[in-house]
Amino acid sequence: EGHARARTMAQLLLKGLQGAAVGARLAGLAPVAALGSLAALGGSRGVASAAADDDELEAFREQVRAFAASEVAPHAAAIDEGNSFPKEVNLWAKLGEFGLHGLTVPEEKGGLGLGYAYHCVAMEEISRASASVALSYGAHSNLCINQLARHATAAQAETYLPKLISGEHVGALAMSEPGSGSDVVSMRCQAREDSDGNFVLNGNKMWCTNGTVADTLVVYAKTDMAAHQRGITAFIIEKGMKGFATAQKLDKLGMRGSDTCELVFEDCVVPRENVLGEVNKGVYVLMSGLDLERLVLSAGPLGIMQATLDVVMPYVHERKQFGKSIGQFQLIQGKIADIYTKLASARALTYSTARRIDNLSGKIDRHLAKDCASCILLAAENATQVALDGIQILGGNGYINEYPTGRLLRDAKLYEIGAGTSEIRRLIIGRDLFAEYE
Incomplete structure (x- = not known):
């Protein structure tokens, strides 16, 4: 019953938003309830994604963004301070009810079968609200659920996937x-x-x-x-x-x-x-999973960079020095431009790679390891620098814990280490390129 409810909620994500194709695909389902204001995340739509021409994907992004603003963002600071998920709410169950755990799981196995571009959107928007919640979500939905969906027997899938997809069980x-x-x-x-x-x-x-x-x-x-x-x-x-x-x-x-x-x-x-x-x-399970892990996790730094913009942009309008907003000074505008281009370039690479993987439909591509390593290398290193720039723009305020900039920096650094260090990613890219030109 819980699994069926989670699946219905997931299908509602795409109902009645942008494009007639969305409504036709999920005709007959009730509209999604209002999920709260985006004010907690700055109210910005953010930098245009590489998939901006895809109405269904963008409709999905808007819904996940609203969900994350309402259900995840209010807990972000307390999660960081207390080093634990909130006791008063079950975030795993909420993510499951919203259908986010089984995005890449085929429909015949109880998922939505939407693919990796959708999974990256979910990872990015949850990271924008709380990078630590998103990291746990990624480990659950990609490292565990996706591996089971790809390699489990029918009996194993029937035993484990329903409770993992609903959020009743947690995966690792x-x-x-x-x-x-x-x-x-x-x-x-x-x-x-x-x-x-x-x-x-x-x-x-x-x-x-x-x-x-x-x-x-x-x-x-x-x-x-x-x-x-x-x-x-x-x-x-x-x-x-x-x-x-x-x-x-x-x-x-x-x-x-x-x-x-x-x-x-x-x-x-x-x-x-x-x-x-x-x-x-x-080793075949492991290595193929690592490529997809690097792809999906590369959306985590994207969310951190967008969260930095969410903090920085209102601040540079409100903060006054020498009689005007600091955003009017060219040095600040230069930093904002750097943040934007770092985010936009990393986002474009991640989503173009995700779309290509979706179009492969499971076929082998010898360039996949190099490209997925490139996604997370670029996004991770950009996110650390963007978070540092965010602190610098806020000055003294960026250095105190009343603002989230310190948390964003601490969270961003993980992505240069986990899922293969930056050095290992460069090794993979360089090795594969060298082999291609032999």
Whole structure:
């Protein structure tokens, strides 16, 4: 019942907004209820997206923006200060009711099948309201749900996807370890097959977003220690499995409230039916997922940059020095121009790549790794600089916690480290370009 309600709410997103095609596609559904003012996010439509000519996508953007302004933005400062999601409201359930968890899941598996451009829109607009909520959302909807949708058997999909899509359950993914981050295929977490055909996991995983609250986790382990990357297998792990535990929540510089922790496996027995994909073929699940992870997560820095503009633009009108608004000074206008161009260029690259992936319909493209790495490299580094410029424009006010600029900077920096560091992204891009010109 809850899953059906979530799906109906999701379908309402596209009802009665821009374009007759939207109404025809979802005819017969009631209109969406009013979702509150955009004032909390500055009331701006923001920089025009690369998909501005797509009425349905832009209608979706407006609805997600209104939802995020009403349901997420009011909690952003408290989430950062308290390092936890609000207790008085279940944001996971609200995101599920609004249909945002299953955007890339095919309709036959209970999702909307809308594709990665829509997923990027959702990630961007939630990040604009709260980057930490968006990071947890991305780990849940992309790293966990999308991987299950792409690789799970029919029985696995039926077991896990409904509650994950509705937001009743929380998802996570774990591949990094204390000794293997960028060199992820050197992982030491081991899965040994027992006499019953099940697997016994031993080892640790590190930096697991949503780890402390996750009900369902995609975990990678070595089933053949001598085979390097050809000995990796992906598993579906459930909270409460004997031998599986989480260590303490990490106290991070930014993305506070997006729980991150270490996972511990001590003789954790995992049924064979919980293998995701094929035994010793987990590297294909992992690497294909990394490209899509980098694409979707690149929309997070876009939201942070837009949030910076949301703070900066009213301020440069209201703040007066030497008898006029500081926005009238050319040096301030130059900084605003830099913010705009950094956001617009990164946004164009992200959405053009997302559209191309959607048009591929699952086909293999050898340029995908390079292009997805380019998306997050550009967006992440631009976002850090944009957040710094936002602080500089606000001066002393930018340096105090009454304004969100400090939080935006702390949150932005994560994207230069997570999902592969900037250095690894450059390595991927340079390596692939070099190979293309051989």
